[in-house]
Amino acid sequence: MLLLWLWVVKSASETTACIGGIIAGVQLAGCNTDCGRVEVRLEEGGEWYGVVAEPWTIREATMACRAVGFDEASSASAGMPGGPRRSVRVEMGPEWRVLEVVEAAGVSAACRSSGQGLASSSDDSVANEWKERRERRAAQLPRGVPPPSPFTSEALEAYVFADELRRLWERMDLAYREKSVFSNASVSALGVLDADDAAFELYLSENPHSDFLYETDRREVRAAAAAAADDDDPVAGGIFEALDRDGIAMIKDFGLTSAQLDVLEAQAREAVGASVNVSVASDGKVATARREVPGIEPVLKNVSIARALRRYLGADVLLDGYKVTHLRTSGPGDYIAALWHHDRVGRRIKMFVYVHDVDCDEGHPTLVAKGTHRLSYFRTDSFAASRFRDDYVTSTYPIHRACGPRGGGFIFDTHAVHKGTPEGRFDRLTLIAEFHAVHKCPAARALNLGIPCPSGDQFPLNHRL
Numbered sequence: 001m002l003l004l005w006l007w008v009v010k011s012a013s014e015t016t017a018c019i020g021g022i023i024a025g026v027q028l029a030g031c032n033t034d035c036g037r038v039e040v041r042l043e044e045g046g047e048w049y050g051v052v053a054e055p056w057t058i059r060e061a062t063m064a065c066r067a068v069g070f071d072e073a074s075s076a077s078a079g080m081p082g083g084p085r086r087s088v089r090v091e092m093g094p095e096w097r098v099l100e101v102v103e104a105a106g107v108s109a110a111c112r113s114s115g116q117g118l119a120s121s122s123d124d125s126v127a128n129e130w131k132e133r134r135e136r137r138a139a140q141l142p143r144g145v146p147p148p149s150p151f152t153s154e155a156l157e158a159y160v161f162a163d164e165l166r167r168l169w170e171r172m173d174l175a176y177r178e179k180s181v182f183s184n185a186s187v188s189a190l191g192v193l194d195a196d197d198a199a200f201e202l203y204l205s206e207n208p209h210s211d212f213l214y215e216t217d218r219r220e221v222r223a224a225a226a227a228a229a230d231d232d233d234p235v236a237g238g239i240f241e242a243l244d245r246d247g248i249a250m251i252k253d254f255g256l257t258s259a260q261l262d263v264l265e266a267q268a269r270e271a272v273g274a275s276v277n278v279s280v281a282s283d284g285k286v287a288t289a290r291r292e293v294p295g296i297e298p299v300l301k302n303v304s305i306a307r308a309l310r311r312y313l314g315a316d317v318l319l320d321g322y323k324v325t326h327l328r329t330s331g332p333g334d335y336i337a338a339l340w341h342h343d344r345v346g347r348r349i350k351m352f353v354y355v356h357d358v359d360c361d362e363g364h365p366t367l368v369a370k371g372t373h374r375l376s377y378f379r380t381d382s383f384a385a386s387r388f389r390d391d392y393v394t395s396t397y398p399i400h401r402a403c404g405p406r407g408g409g410f411i412f413d414t415h416a417v418h419k420g421t422p423e424g425r426f427d428r429l430t431l432i433a434e435f436h437a438v439h440k441c442p443a444a445r446a447l448n449l450g451i452p453c454p455s456g457d458q459f460p461l462n463h464r465l
Protein backbone atom coordinates (compact mmCIF):
# COMPACT_ATOMS: atom_id res chain seq x y z
CA MET A 1 0.00 0.00 0.00
CA LEU A 2 1.18 3.47 -0.82
CA LEU A 3 1.34 5.74 2.17
CA LEU A 4 1.88 9.26 1.01
CA TRP A 5 0.97 12.69 2.20
CA LEU A 6 -0.32 15.26 -0.16
CA TRP A 7 0.19 18.72 1.22
CA VAL A 8 -2.27 21.02 -0.38
CA VAL A 9 -0.91 24.50 -0.30
CA LYS A 10 -3.48 26.79 1.29
CA SER A 11 -2.73 29.86 -0.77
CA ALA A 12 -5.27 30.18 -3.54
CA SER A 13 -2.52 31.19 -5.91
CA GLU A 14 -0.71 27.88 -5.86
CA THR A 15 -1.84 25.07 -8.08
CA THR A 16 0.65 22.50 -6.99
CA ALA A 17 0.91 20.20 -4.03
CA CYS A 18 3.75 18.25 -2.44
CA ILE A 19 3.72 14.57 -1.71
CA GLY A 20 6.49 13.24 0.41
CA GLY A 21 8.61 16.17 -0.69
CA ILE A 22 7.93 15.61 -4.40
CA ILE A 23 6.01 18.31 -6.25
CA ALA A 24 2.90 16.92 -7.86
CA GLY A 25 -0.23 18.42 -9.32
CA VAL A 26 -3.97 18.73 -8.86
CA GLN A 27 -6.17 19.39 -11.89
CA LEU A 28 -9.75 19.46 -13.09
CA ALA A 29 -10.27 17.39 -16.23
CA GLY A 30 -12.87 16.51 -18.80
CA CYS A 31 -15.13 19.57 -18.50
CA ASN A 32 -13.59 23.04 -18.46
CA THR A 33 -11.09 25.05 -16.43
CA ASP A 34 -13.70 25.55 -13.67
CA CYS A 35 -15.15 22.05 -13.53
CA GLY A 36 -14.36 18.41 -14.08
CA ARG A 37 -12.94 15.28 -12.57
CA VAL A 38 -10.59 16.00 -9.69
CA GLU A 39 -7.27 14.42 -10.62
CA VAL A 40 -3.92 14.29 -8.87
CA ARG A 41 -0.53 13.09 -9.83
CA LEU A 42 2.00 11.75 -7.42
CA GLU A 43 5.08 13.01 -9.18
CA GLU A 44 5.93 15.68 -11.72
CA GLY A 45 5.09 14.49 -15.21
CA GLY A 46 3.61 11.30 -13.80
CA GLU A 47 0.30 9.64 -14.51
CA TRP A 48 -2.95 11.38 -13.48
CA TYR A 49 -5.17 9.50 -11.03
CA GLY A 50 -8.81 10.11 -10.16
CA VAL A 51 -9.62 10.91 -6.54
CA VAL A 52 -11.87 8.77 -4.36
CA ALA A 53 -12.95 10.49 -1.15
CA GLU A 54 -15.68 9.68 1.35
CA PRO A 55 -17.60 11.70 2.11
CA TRP A 56 -17.52 13.89 -0.98
CA THR A 57 -19.63 16.94 -0.20
CA ILE A 58 -19.39 20.65 -1.01
CA ARG A 59 -16.94 20.91 1.90
CA GLU A 60 -14.43 18.45 0.43
CA ALA A 61 -15.02 19.73 -3.10
CA THR A 62 -14.22 23.23 -1.83
CA MET A 63 -10.82 21.93 -0.64
CA ALA A 64 -10.18 20.62 -4.14
CA CYS A 65 -11.35 23.88 -5.73
CA ARG A 66 -8.99 25.84 -3.48
CA ALA A 67 -6.14 23.57 -4.51
CA VAL A 68 -6.64 24.70 -8.11
CA GLY A 69 -7.01 28.37 -7.22
CA PHE A 70 -10.76 28.91 -6.76
CA ASP A 71 -12.56 30.05 -3.62
CA GLU A 72 -15.34 27.49 -3.34
CA ALA A 73 -17.20 24.62 -4.96
CA SER A 74 -20.61 25.13 -6.53
CA SER A 75 -21.21 21.39 -6.82
CA ALA A 76 -19.70 18.10 -5.75
CA SER A 77 -20.62 15.06 -7.79
CA ALA A 78 -19.69 11.52 -8.69
CA GLY A 79 -17.18 11.03 -11.47
CA MET A 80 -17.55 12.02 -15.06
CA PRO A 81 -17.09 9.40 -17.72
CA GLY A 82 -13.85 9.08 -19.63
CA GLY A 83 -11.41 9.52 -16.76
CA PRO A 84 -8.38 7.51 -15.68
CA ARG A 85 -9.11 3.93 -14.67
CA ARG A 86 -7.13 4.22 -11.49
CA SER A 87 -7.80 6.55 -8.60
CA VAL A 88 -6.19 7.26 -5.27
CA ARG A 89 -8.28 7.02 -2.13
CA VAL A 90 -7.77 10.25 -0.24
CA GLU A 91 -8.59 11.29 3.31
CA MET A 92 -9.47 14.95 2.91
CA GLY A 93 -8.40 17.51 5.48
CA PRO A 94 -6.14 20.53 5.72
CA GLU A 95 -3.67 18.14 4.14
CA TRP A 96 -4.88 15.38 1.87
CA ARG A 97 -3.73 11.98 2.98
CA VAL A 98 -3.31 9.59 0.07
CA LEU A 99 -4.19 6.12 1.33
CA GLU A 100 -4.03 3.72 -1.59
CA VAL A 101 -4.43 3.28 -5.32
CA VAL A 102 -7.78 1.75 -6.29
CA GLU A 103 -9.37 0.59 -9.55
CA ALA A 104 -12.32 2.97 -9.48
CA ALA A 105 -13.62 6.16 -11.04
CA GLY A 106 -13.06 9.34 -9.03
CA VAL A 107 -15.13 12.36 -8.05
CA SER A 108 -15.93 15.62 -9.83
CA ALA A 109 -16.41 19.22 -8.79
CA ALA A 110 -17.46 22.57 -10.21
CA CYS A 111 -15.63 25.56 -8.78
CA ARG A 112 -16.05 29.31 -8.66
CA SER A 113 -14.35 32.37 -7.31
CA SER A 114 -16.27 34.30 -4.67
CA GLY A 115 -18.71 36.95 -5.85
CA GLN A 116 -20.20 34.93 -8.70
CA GLY A 117 -23.83 33.98 -9.14
CA LEU A 118 -24.93 36.31 -6.36
CA ALA A 119 -25.83 39.29 -8.48
CA SER A 120 -29.50 39.81 -7.75
CA SER A 121 -31.68 38.61 -4.91
CA SER A 122 -32.00 34.85 -4.96
CA ASP A 123 -35.39 34.38 -6.43
CA ASP A 124 -37.61 31.80 -4.78
CA SER A 125 -40.63 33.71 -6.06
CA VAL A 126 -39.65 32.91 -9.66
CA ALA A 127 -39.56 29.21 -8.85
CA ASN A 128 -42.92 29.34 -7.09
CA GLU A 129 -44.49 31.06 -10.03
CA TRP A 130 -43.22 28.29 -12.34
CA LYS A 131 -44.67 25.64 -10.07
CA GLU A 132 -48.13 27.22 -10.38
CA ARG A 133 -47.82 27.55 -14.14
CA ARG A 134 -46.75 23.92 -14.46
CA GLU A 135 -49.77 22.73 -12.48
CA ARG A 136 -52.10 24.88 -14.57
CA ARG A 137 -50.75 23.67 -17.87
CA ALA A 138 -50.72 19.98 -16.85
CA ALA A 139 -54.51 20.18 -16.55
CA GLN A 140 -54.96 21.36 -20.14
CA LEU A 141 -52.80 18.99 -22.16
CA PRO A 142 -54.09 17.15 -25.23
CA ARG A 143 -54.72 13.54 -24.18
CA GLY A 144 -54.08 10.73 -26.62
CA VAL A 145 -51.72 8.01 -27.72
CA PRO A 146 -48.13 9.32 -27.67
CA PRO A 147 -45.87 8.88 -30.71
CA PRO A 148 -43.31 6.02 -30.56
CA SER A 149 -40.73 6.32 -27.79
CA PRO A 150 -37.58 8.21 -28.76
CA PHE A 151 -35.60 6.42 -26.03
CA THR A 152 -34.31 3.62 -28.25
CA SER A 153 -30.86 2.07 -28.32
CA GLU A 154 -30.50 3.41 -31.86
CA ALA A 155 -30.88 6.98 -30.55
CA LEU A 156 -28.24 6.28 -27.92
CA GLU A 157 -25.71 5.94 -30.73
CA ALA A 158 -25.67 9.74 -30.92
CA TYR A 159 -24.03 9.85 -27.48
CA VAL A 160 -20.33 9.49 -26.71
CA PHE A 161 -20.98 7.92 -23.31
CA ALA A 162 -23.83 5.65 -24.41
CA ASP A 163 -22.85 2.88 -21.99
CA GLU A 164 -23.13 5.19 -19.00
CA LEU A 165 -26.56 6.32 -20.19
CA ARG A 166 -28.13 2.98 -20.96
CA ARG A 167 -29.86 2.42 -17.63
CA LEU A 168 -31.16 5.98 -17.45
CA TRP A 169 -32.42 5.59 -21.01
CA GLU A 170 -34.30 2.42 -20.13
CA ARG A 171 -35.92 4.13 -17.14
CA MET A 172 -36.95 7.05 -19.32
CA ASP A 173 -38.38 4.66 -21.88
CA LEU A 174 -40.48 2.93 -19.19
CA ALA A 175 -41.74 6.27 -17.85
CA TYR A 176 -42.55 7.36 -21.41
CA ARG A 177 -44.71 4.30 -21.98
CA GLU A 178 -46.95 5.34 -19.08
CA LYS A 179 -47.85 8.65 -20.72
CA SER A 180 -51.11 9.45 -22.42
CA VAL A 181 -50.38 12.88 -23.86
CA PHE A 182 -50.25 13.60 -27.57
CA SER A 183 -47.62 15.82 -29.15
CA ASN A 184 -46.60 16.35 -32.76
CA ALA A 185 -43.36 18.12 -31.83
CA SER A 186 -40.27 17.30 -33.85
CA VAL A 187 -38.06 14.92 -31.88
CA SER A 188 -34.47 13.78 -32.55
CA ALA A 189 -31.97 11.63 -30.67
CA LEU A 190 -30.90 14.69 -28.66
CA GLY A 191 -34.21 16.24 -27.71
CA VAL A 192 -37.27 18.18 -28.83
CA LEU A 193 -37.27 21.09 -31.25
CA ASP A 194 -39.21 24.16 -30.06
CA ALA A 195 -40.90 22.25 -27.24
CA ASP A 196 -44.43 23.22 -26.27
CA ASP A 197 -46.33 22.24 -23.12
CA ALA A 198 -47.40 18.84 -24.47
CA ALA A 199 -43.86 18.04 -25.64
CA PHE A 200 -42.52 19.11 -22.28
CA GLU A 201 -44.90 16.78 -20.46
CA LEU A 202 -44.12 13.91 -22.79
CA TYR A 203 -40.36 14.08 -23.26
CA LEU A 204 -38.84 16.35 -20.64
CA SER A 205 -40.76 16.12 -17.40
CA GLU A 206 -38.54 13.29 -16.07
CA ASN A 207 -35.56 15.63 -16.05
CA PRO A 208 -35.16 17.73 -12.90
CA HIS A 209 -33.46 20.54 -14.83
CA SER A 210 -35.95 20.67 -17.67
CA ASP A 211 -38.69 22.47 -15.86
CA PHE A 212 -36.28 25.20 -14.87
CA LEU A 213 -34.86 25.57 -18.35
CA TYR A 214 -38.22 25.30 -20.07
CA GLU A 215 -39.61 28.09 -17.93
CA THR A 216 -36.59 30.40 -18.00
CA ASP A 217 -36.04 29.97 -21.73
CA ARG A 218 -39.68 29.71 -22.83
CA ARG A 219 -40.49 31.01 -26.25
CA GLU A 220 -43.19 33.34 -24.90
CA VAL A 221 -40.62 35.06 -22.70
CA ARG A 222 -38.40 35.48 -25.72
CA ALA A 223 -41.27 36.66 -27.90
CA ALA A 224 -42.18 39.30 -25.30
CA ALA A 225 -38.58 40.48 -25.24
CA ALA A 226 -38.50 40.58 -29.03
CA ALA A 227 -41.68 42.65 -29.13
CA ALA A 228 -40.12 45.12 -26.70
CA ALA A 229 -36.96 45.49 -28.74
CA ASP A 230 -35.83 48.64 -30.50
CA ASP A 231 -36.48 48.12 -34.15
CA ASP A 232 -34.50 51.08 -35.44
CA ASP A 233 -31.06 49.61 -34.70
CA PRO A 234 -30.03 47.52 -37.72
CA VAL A 235 -26.82 46.28 -36.05
CA ALA A 236 -28.79 44.95 -33.07
CA GLY A 237 -31.41 43.51 -35.41
CA GLY A 238 -28.78 41.69 -37.47
CA ILE A 239 -27.12 40.14 -34.42
CA PHE A 240 -30.47 39.07 -32.97
CA GLU A 241 -31.64 37.50 -36.22
CA ALA A 242 -28.48 35.43 -36.65
CA LEU A 243 -28.63 34.30 -33.03
CA ASP A 244 -32.29 33.39 -33.28
CA ARG A 245 -31.85 31.53 -36.57
CA ASP A 246 -28.50 29.78 -36.12
CA GLY A 247 -27.52 30.13 -32.45
CA ILE A 248 -24.44 32.13 -33.49
CA ALA A 249 -23.80 35.64 -34.83
CA MET A 250 -20.43 36.45 -36.33
CA ILE A 251 -19.08 39.95 -35.64
CA LYS A 252 -16.69 41.30 -38.26
CA ASP A 253 -15.59 44.23 -36.19
CA PHE A 254 -16.43 45.11 -32.59
CA GLY A 255 -15.42 48.71 -33.29
CA LEU A 256 -12.05 48.79 -31.49
CA THR A 257 -9.26 50.81 -33.12
CA SER A 258 -5.96 49.19 -33.97
CA ALA A 259 -4.33 51.00 -31.03
CA GLN A 260 -7.06 49.77 -28.68
CA LEU A 261 -6.54 46.24 -29.98
CA ASP A 262 -2.80 46.46 -29.32
CA VAL A 263 -3.52 47.41 -25.71
CA LEU A 264 -6.16 44.70 -25.35
CA GLU A 265 -3.86 42.01 -26.73
CA ALA A 266 -1.02 43.05 -24.41
CA GLN A 267 -3.33 43.05 -21.40
CA ALA A 268 -4.74 39.65 -22.35
CA ARG A 269 -1.25 38.13 -22.70
CA GLU A 270 -0.24 39.58 -19.36
CA ALA A 271 -3.39 38.16 -17.72
CA VAL A 272 -2.85 34.55 -18.85
CA GLY A 273 0.82 34.79 -17.95
CA ALA A 274 0.07 35.80 -14.34
CA SER A 275 0.35 33.43 -11.39
CA VAL A 276 -2.79 34.49 -9.50
CA ASN A 277 -6.37 33.81 -10.72
CA VAL A 278 -5.21 31.72 -13.65
CA SER A 279 -6.51 28.17 -14.06
CA VAL A 280 -4.91 25.64 -16.31
CA ALA A 281 -6.11 22.38 -17.80
CA SER A 282 -4.75 19.81 -20.22
CA ASP A 283 -1.26 19.98 -18.72
CA GLY A 284 -1.14 23.76 -19.05
CA LYS A 285 -2.08 23.85 -22.73
CA VAL A 286 -5.35 25.57 -21.88
CA ALA A 287 -5.11 28.55 -19.54
CA THR A 288 -7.93 30.77 -18.34
CA ALA A 289 -7.38 34.04 -16.51
CA ARG A 290 -10.10 35.61 -14.40
CA ARG A 291 -8.34 38.94 -14.14
CA GLU A 292 -9.22 42.49 -14.99
CA VAL A 293 -8.56 43.46 -18.62
CA PRO A 294 -9.64 47.11 -18.92
CA GLY A 295 -9.14 47.18 -22.70
CA ILE A 296 -12.32 45.13 -23.21
CA GLU A 297 -14.60 47.80 -21.72
CA PRO A 298 -15.67 49.58 -24.96
CA VAL A 299 -17.02 46.26 -26.27
CA LEU A 300 -18.89 45.56 -23.04
CA LYS A 301 -20.50 49.00 -23.26
CA ASN A 302 -21.58 48.54 -26.90
CA VAL A 303 -25.23 49.62 -27.06
CA SER A 304 -26.17 47.60 -30.16
CA ILE A 305 -24.84 44.39 -28.66
CA ALA A 306 -26.72 45.07 -25.43
CA ARG A 307 -29.95 45.61 -27.41
CA ALA A 308 -29.47 42.36 -29.32
CA LEU A 309 -28.81 40.41 -26.11
CA ARG A 310 -31.84 41.89 -24.34
CA ARG A 311 -33.92 40.74 -27.25
CA TYR A 312 -32.44 37.27 -27.21
CA LEU A 313 -32.26 36.55 -23.48
CA GLY A 314 -35.23 38.55 -22.20
CA ALA A 315 -35.54 42.16 -21.14
CA ASP A 316 -33.23 41.90 -18.11
CA VAL A 317 -29.73 40.68 -18.92
CA LEU A 318 -26.74 40.31 -16.65
CA LEU A 319 -23.15 40.52 -17.86
CA ASP A 320 -21.72 38.03 -15.37
CA GLY A 321 -18.09 38.62 -16.19
CA TYR A 322 -15.34 37.72 -18.61
CA LYS A 323 -12.18 35.69 -18.90
CA VAL A 324 -9.14 35.40 -21.11
CA THR A 325 -8.57 31.96 -22.60
CA HIS A 326 -5.34 30.82 -24.20
CA LEU A 327 -5.29 27.60 -26.23
CA ARG A 328 -2.10 26.04 -27.43
CA THR A 329 -3.19 22.47 -27.90
CA SER A 330 -2.09 20.37 -30.81
CA GLY A 331 -4.39 17.35 -30.79
CA PRO A 332 -7.61 15.87 -29.39
CA GLY A 333 -5.95 14.16 -26.44
CA ASP A 334 -4.87 17.55 -25.19
CA TYR A 335 -8.11 19.36 -25.12
CA ILE A 336 -10.97 19.33 -22.68
CA ALA A 337 -13.70 20.79 -24.90
CA ALA A 338 -12.98 18.69 -28.00
CA LEU A 339 -16.23 16.68 -27.84
CA TRP A 340 -19.48 18.10 -29.21
CA HIS A 341 -21.46 19.31 -26.22
CA HIS A 342 -23.79 21.93 -24.80
CA ASP A 343 -23.13 23.73 -21.54
CA ARG A 344 -26.08 22.24 -19.56
CA VAL A 345 -27.41 25.67 -18.54
CA GLY A 346 -29.97 26.32 -21.25
CA ARG A 347 -29.98 29.64 -23.04
CA ARG A 348 -26.90 31.74 -22.24
CA ILE A 349 -24.58 33.85 -24.31
CA LYS A 350 -20.84 33.87 -24.66
CA MET A 351 -19.17 36.62 -26.66
CA PHE A 352 -15.71 35.88 -28.06
CA VAL A 353 -13.44 38.80 -28.98
CA TYR A 354 -10.40 37.98 -31.13
CA VAL A 355 -7.26 39.92 -30.23
CA HIS A 356 -5.42 38.42 -33.20
CA ASP A 357 -6.52 36.79 -36.47
CA VAL A 358 -8.07 33.35 -35.90
CA ASP A 359 -7.25 31.09 -38.82
CA CYS A 360 -10.18 28.94 -39.97
CA ASP A 361 -8.05 25.78 -40.18
CA GLU A 362 -5.04 26.12 -37.91
CA GLY A 363 -6.27 28.71 -35.40
CA HIS A 364 -8.56 26.54 -33.19
CA PRO A 365 -11.91 27.77 -34.51
CA THR A 366 -15.00 27.10 -32.39
CA LEU A 367 -17.52 24.89 -34.21
CA VAL A 368 -21.28 25.28 -33.74
CA ALA A 369 -24.07 22.96 -34.96
CA LYS A 370 -26.49 25.49 -36.40
CA GLY A 371 -30.07 25.41 -35.12
CA THR A 372 -29.41 23.19 -32.09
CA HIS A 373 -30.05 26.15 -29.76
CA ARG A 374 -33.76 25.48 -30.42
CA LEU A 375 -33.61 21.99 -28.91
CA SER A 376 -34.76 21.05 -25.44
CA TYR A 377 -32.31 18.25 -24.66
CA PHE A 378 -33.66 15.13 -22.98
CA ARG A 379 -31.23 15.42 -20.07
CA THR A 380 -29.33 18.49 -19.04
CA ASP A 381 -28.66 17.21 -15.52
CA SER A 382 -26.33 14.48 -16.75
CA PHE A 383 -22.82 15.19 -17.92
CA ALA A 384 -22.74 12.00 -20.01
CA ALA A 385 -25.94 13.04 -21.81
CA SER A 386 -24.38 16.32 -22.95
CA ARG A 387 -21.53 14.83 -25.07
CA PHE A 388 -22.40 13.84 -28.64
CA ARG A 389 -20.70 11.81 -31.34
CA ASP A 390 -18.97 13.61 -34.16
CA ASP A 391 -20.51 11.48 -36.92
CA TYR A 392 -24.02 12.09 -35.59
CA VAL A 393 -23.64 15.86 -35.23
CA THR A 394 -21.86 16.47 -38.52
CA SER A 395 -24.32 14.37 -40.51
CA THR A 396 -27.41 15.91 -38.85
CA TYR A 397 -26.67 19.63 -38.66
CA PRO A 398 -24.94 22.27 -40.76
CA ILE A 399 -21.69 23.18 -39.00
CA HIS A 400 -20.53 26.74 -38.59
CA ARG A 401 -16.80 27.38 -38.19
CA ALA A 402 -16.18 30.50 -36.07
CA CYS A 403 -12.94 32.17 -37.17
CA GLY A 404 -11.96 35.55 -38.52
CA PRO A 405 -9.84 38.66 -38.24
CA ARG A 406 -8.54 40.41 -35.17
CA GLY A 407 -11.00 42.87 -33.69
CA GLY A 408 -13.94 40.67 -34.66
CA GLY A 409 -15.30 37.50 -33.11
CA PHE A 410 -18.71 36.02 -32.44
CA ILE A 411 -21.66 35.89 -30.08
CA PHE A 412 -23.27 32.50 -29.48
CA ASP A 413 -25.75 30.62 -27.37
CA THR A 414 -23.87 27.91 -25.45
CA HIS A 415 -27.11 25.89 -25.43
CA ALA A 416 -26.26 25.12 -29.06
CA VAL A 417 -24.15 22.00 -29.61
CA HIS A 418 -20.58 23.17 -30.05
CA LYS A 419 -16.95 22.11 -29.69
CA GLY A 420 -13.48 23.52 -29.64
CA THR A 421 -10.95 22.45 -32.25
CA PRO A 422 -7.98 20.88 -30.49
CA GLU A 423 -5.86 20.60 -33.62
CA GLY A 424 -4.09 23.66 -34.94
CA ARG A 425 -0.64 25.12 -35.37
CA PHE A 426 -1.47 28.61 -34.08
CA ASP A 427 -2.26 29.53 -30.48
CA ARG A 428 -5.58 31.22 -29.83
CA LEU A 429 -5.98 34.03 -27.33
CA THR A 430 -9.55 35.29 -26.83
CA LEU A 431 -11.59 37.36 -24.42
CA ILE A 432 -14.86 35.67 -23.53
CA ALA A 433 -17.72 37.52 -21.84
CA GLU A 434 -20.76 35.70 -20.46
CA PHE A 435 -24.41 36.83 -20.20
CA HIS A 436 -27.58 35.31 -18.70
CA ALA A 437 -31.13 36.39 -18.07
CA VAL A 438 -30.77 38.24 -14.80
CA HIS A 439 -32.78 35.86 -12.60
CA LYS A 440 -31.45 32.66 -14.05
CA CYS A 441 -28.33 31.87 -12.04
CA PRO A 442 -29.66 33.14 -8.67
CA ALA A 443 -32.82 31.07 -9.18
CA ALA A 444 -30.80 27.98 -10.16
CA ARG A 445 -28.80 28.46 -7.01
CA ALA A 446 -31.89 29.01 -4.82
CA LEU A 447 -33.39 25.80 -6.22
CA ASN A 448 -30.13 23.96 -5.56
CA LEU A 449 -30.09 22.51 -9.06
CA GLY A 450 -26.32 22.30 -9.47
CA ILE A 451 -26.57 24.07 -12.82
CA PRO A 452 -23.12 25.45 -13.74
CA CYS A 453 -24.39 29.01 -14.03
CA PRO A 454 -22.56 31.36 -14.24
CA SER A 455 -19.17 29.87 -15.21
CA GLY A 456 -16.84 29.92 -12.23
CA ASP A 457 -13.65 30.91 -14.01
CA GLN A 458 -14.43 34.55 -14.80
CA PHE A 459 -13.51 37.99 -13.64
CA PRO A 460 -16.87 38.82 -12.03
CA LEU A 461 -18.71 41.97 -13.08
CA ASN A 462 -22.39 41.31 -12.28
CA HIS A 463 -23.39 44.24 -14.41
CA ARG A 464 -26.98 44.63 -15.59
CA LEU A 465 -27.19 45.64 -19.24
Ligand SMILES: *[C@@H]1O[C@H](CO)[C@@H](O)[C@H](O)[C@H]1NC(C)=O
Binds near residue numbers: 184185
Ligand atom coordinates in the same frame (compact mmCIF):
# COMPACT_ATOMS: atom_id res chain seq x y z
C1 LIG B 1 -49.25 20.16 -34.37
O1 LIG B 1 -50.53 20.31 -33.88
C2 LIG B 1 -50.99 21.66 -33.73
C3 LIG B 1 -52.38 21.64 -33.13
O2 LIG B 1 -52.67 20.48 -32.47
C4 LIG B 1 -50.98 22.34 -35.07
O3 LIG B 1 -51.36 23.69 -34.90
C5 LIG B 1 -49.62 22.25 -35.67
O4 LIG B 1 -49.60 22.79 -36.96
C6 LIG B 1 -49.13 20.82 -35.73
N1 LIG B 1 -47.75 20.82 -36.15
C7 LIG B 1 -47.27 19.94 -37.00
C8 LIG B 1 -45.81 20.05 -37.28
O5 LIG B 1 -47.95 19.08 -37.52
Ligand SMILES: *[C@@H]1O[C@H](CO)[C@@H](O)[C@H](O)[C@H]1NC(C)=O
Binds near residue numbers: 235
Ligand atom coordinates in the same frame (compact mmCIF):
# COMPACT_ATOMS: atom_id res chain seq x y z
C1 LIG C 1 -20.76 48.00 -31.55
O1 LIG C 1 -20.56 46.74 -32.15
C2 LIG C 1 -20.80 46.70 -33.53
C3 LIG C 1 -20.61 45.29 -34.03
O2 LIG C 1 -21.31 44.41 -33.26
C4 LIG C 1 -19.87 47.64 -34.27
O3 LIG C 1 -20.17 47.62 -35.65
C5 LIG C 1 -19.98 49.02 -33.69
O4 LIG C 1 -19.01 49.84 -34.28
C6 LIG C 1 -19.81 49.02 -32.20
N1 LIG C 1 -20.12 50.35 -31.68
C7 LIG C 1 -19.22 51.09 -31.04
C8 LIG C 1 -19.69 52.42 -30.56
O5 LIG C 1 -18.08 50.69 -30.82
Ligand SMILES: *[C@@H]1O[C@H](CO)[C@@H](O)[C@H](O)[C@H]1NC(C)=O
Binds near residue numbers: 276
Ligand atom coordinates in the same frame (compact mmCIF):
# COMPACT_ATOMS: atom_id res chain seq x y z
C1 LIG D 1 -8.58 37.45 -8.18
O1 LIG D 1 -9.94 37.06 -8.07
C2 LIG D 1 -10.62 37.62 -6.95
C3 LIG D 1 -11.99 36.99 -6.89
O2 LIG D 1 -12.67 37.12 -8.08
C4 LIG D 1 -10.66 39.13 -7.11
O3 LIG D 1 -11.31 39.70 -6.01
C5 LIG D 1 -9.25 39.67 -7.24
O4 LIG D 1 -9.31 41.05 -7.51
C6 LIG D 1 -8.51 38.96 -8.36
N1 LIG D 1 -7.13 39.38 -8.35
C7 LIG D 1 -6.51 39.78 -9.44
C8 LIG D 1 -5.09 40.20 -9.29
O5 LIG D 1 -7.05 39.78 -10.53
